[in-house]
Amino acid sequence: MSMNVVEASGLGKRYGGTWALRECTLAIPDGHVAALVGPNGAGKTTLLNLAVGLATPSAGRVTVLGGRAPGSPVALDGIAFVAQDAPLYKNLSVADMLHMTRNLNHRFDQGYAEARLAELGIPLNRKAGRLSGGQQAQLALTLALARRPRLLVLDEPVAMLDPVARHDFMAIVLTAALDDGVSVLLSSHVLTELERVADYLILLSRGRVQMAGDVDDLLASHRVLTGPAGEADRYAERPVVHVRRAEAQAHLLVRATANDPVPPGWEAHPVGLEELALAYLREPGAAALPGPTLPGPARGRHAESSEVTR
């Protein structure tokens, strides 16, 4: 189980004179729902396309499913990719989409697909283009899961969906992760909801990886300190990520665990995933990366602190 589903070192992609992704080094361990987060244009789609073999690197290298080349037979068989906006042939019926996907793939679980669609109330004879947005997303997801992948890659899967459809879509992704042990890598620019969905986070900013790691470890290794603004500079020697300061009061996001001492006159608060990600995105110079990203159990230095219950 200590395989990395995606591993990159010095990975870069240049389109013309512009680097869409550069010096990307990361290792996403197996068995996670990993979220790739970042503002528009940060390089999320580029990284996903490189991982599934739809693009070739301009620099560095990327491997998938424990060292395989993207696009190799094992990788093609083991990875299912749903691109942005649920790509379907709008004029084909649902049944025809199933038929085609079955014929284009090595492995396709027809029974699973039909059972899922029946559960969802999606009629087989309807044209894909006539389904609601939520149903189209569910159909694309069903086709991907019926291939019984080891890694499911989703590019902005819920961006276009209403809250109910978003919830239902993620519920199916997450039950598949539980039932079949599918690893998931999904990109999103929506930060809310990620905390309950993802247990591994990769923050991309301006084409570089800014933060990566197990969500519990990241949260357990950061605290917000609130105290008098006049003293904020005294803690400059601490690893401060981000400062929000008013005339009297300052909030410092620092790298510290619940066990680290709190300066007198200051209060320490735990930090949420959204607040943490926003703070890093506002400080492009700051980075929180795991040590050398070698294959193997990359679980880390903060494993003990994540067990602390406050």
Added chain:
Amino acid sequence: MYSDQHLRVSDAEREAVSGRLAEHFAAGRLDQAEFDDRVRRAMSAKTRGDLRGLLADLSETGAPAGPELGRGGGGTPGGGPRGPGSPIEFRLDAASGVPTYLQLVHQVEHALRLGYLTLGDQLPKVRDVVASLAINPNTVLKAYKELETKGLTAGRPGQGTFIQATLSQVGLPELAGLRKALLGWLTAADGAGLDEDGMVALFTSALRDFHERRGGSRARGGAASGETEGVA
């Protein structure tokens, strides 16, 4: 059946109805315009009556409408017969800042203190929690592991997770009596013009005095803290 047409509804109930409307839409009983309109009305509904009207003309082939509406409201703890499955259902508060797995742990402990859960009761199945809340399976597993480490639950292979210890040393009848006494106190405090924050402040301060007089022993985890959470 008693009439609860005028009872105010919560966000959870509004969302439950929206979810069911989505099922009817998926099944073809509503077209897109009707669906959008009804969801909008569900989200602005104020009473149970408003919500019922939105589902009244839709035949129920799946689960019946009754039990889901109004579940999780302030029912009597421990009241009613217990069917198969778990007596509790989890909810999440995204704004609380409390890590998701800890929210689940706290809800089980809270339910144990208040008697919603007793020895031998089953916790919701991991898969059901994942599906109903759309949360990461590892989060649920982590919460259940934590409860097991605390000695509160035990897993039975192939069956699920069951309560094997209780937090409340006080029986249900005594708990009900204490609750009644507290309600009397609340009425008196209200009559004296104290608002809710004032009551909590007074209770907390009295609790602190009580502990100090006892010689600083913090008897947490007993009935006292259970009642505190019940009030707040």
